[in-house]
Amino acid sequence: MSLFGLGRMQLPERYGTKKDRACFEKGALLNQRTFRPKKSAPSGSKGAQLRKHIDATLGSGNLREAVKLPTGEDLNEWLAVNTVDFFNQVNLLYGTLTEFCTNENCPTMTAGPKYEYRWADGEKIKKPIEVSAPRYVELLMDWIEGQLDNESLFPQKLGSPFPPNFKDVVKTIFKRLFRVYAHIYHSHFQKIVSLKEEAHLNTCFKHFILFTCVMENLNILTPLILDVASGEASHCFLH
Numbered sequence: 001m002s003l004f005g006l007g008r009m010q011l012p013e014r015y016g017t018k019k020d021r022a023c024f025e026k027g028a029l030l031n032q033r034t035f036r037p038k039k040s041a042p043s044g045s046k047g048a049q050l051r052k053h054i055d056a057t058l059g060s061g062n063l064r065e066a067v068k069l070p071t072g073e074d075l076n077e078w079l080a081v082n083t084v085d086f087f088n089q090v091n092l093l094y095g096t097l098t099e100f101c102t103n104e105n106c107p108t109m110t111a112g113p114k115y116e117y118r119w120a121d122g123e124k125i126k127k128p129i130e131v132s133a134p135r136y137v138e139l140l141m142d143w144i145e146g147q148l149d150n151e152s153l154f155p156q157k158l159g160s161p162f163p164p165n166f167k168d169v170v171k172t173i174f175k176r177l178f179r180v181y182a183h184i185y186h187s188h189f190q191k192i193v194s195l196k197e198e199a200h201l202n203t204c205f206k207h208f209i210l211f212t213c214v215m216e217n218l219n220i221l222t223p224l225i226l227d228v229a230s231g232e233a234s235h236c237f238l239h
Contacts, residue, residue: 063203067211075215076162079170080154082211087144089204090177093197094137097184100191106133111182133183140176147173174212181205 069078094101108130109117118128119136121143131139148154153169155162163169184192184201192198 063207063210064214067207067214069215076166079167079215080162083154083170083173084148086174086177086208086211087141087148089208090180091141093184093201093204094180096195096197097188097191098134100188101134101137101183103132103134106183106187109133109136109179109183110187111179112186115182115186117179117183133187137180137183140180144173144176174208177208178212181208 067082069075109119109132111117116130117136119131119139120126120128121139125139147169151157151160153163153166185205189198189201192201
């Protein structure tokens with residue numbers, strides 16, 4: 001499988017009109033501190049074929065159909081391509097907020113007053129540490145890029161096998177990407193509204209959640225969503 005390449009970060013056509021997307025992308029480009037080049041599937045690869053399928057089905061406006069594993073396709077290939085897609089989406093969404101999500105405004109990575117996320121990657125930082133929200137997102141994006149660029153985890157040659165722990169790696173990536181969404185909704189949604197970006201945010205988040213729910217082995221976010229939505233208890237997520 002060959003999944004990755006560099007290109008200009010753009011909002012997919014399924015997320016609004018051309019004018020809306022241009023305004024959204026301009027906002028992201030003004031915040032270069034956490035803005036990263038888009039990871040994409042080179043043409044001619046299996047990943048590129050699946051990428052075209054995603055764009056075609058999402059272009060129809062049917063998110064539920066778009067998240068289903070295409071008939072005859074390998075689950076791991078499907079997970080890999082969508083992991084890159086969701087990484088790009090969160091990267092772009094958060095990139096529009098770096099002017100407002102600062103160490104001063106967000107000294108801890110939280111989702112409301114009852115949820116705090118502490119960072120540990122199990123390698124450089126083994127003991128969970130408290131960091132600001134922008135620092136957490138920076139560490140997270142660095143970590144995810146490291147996973148995506150690791151050919152032993154995300155094979156880049158067609159026919160190369162995926163590791164036995166691949167689904168566990170994807171689960172962890174998705175769990176942590178969810179935390180960025182949770183922080184945006186709880187801490188910056190009014191700013192999103194003022195920037196007229198709520199439609200983009202909501203569509204990206206709906207796509208993300210539908211995918212995790214449809215993928216049977218990834219349905220780990222439902223309890224997190226319910227907990228954050230109810231706010232009934234105080235939690236500290238340590239990694």
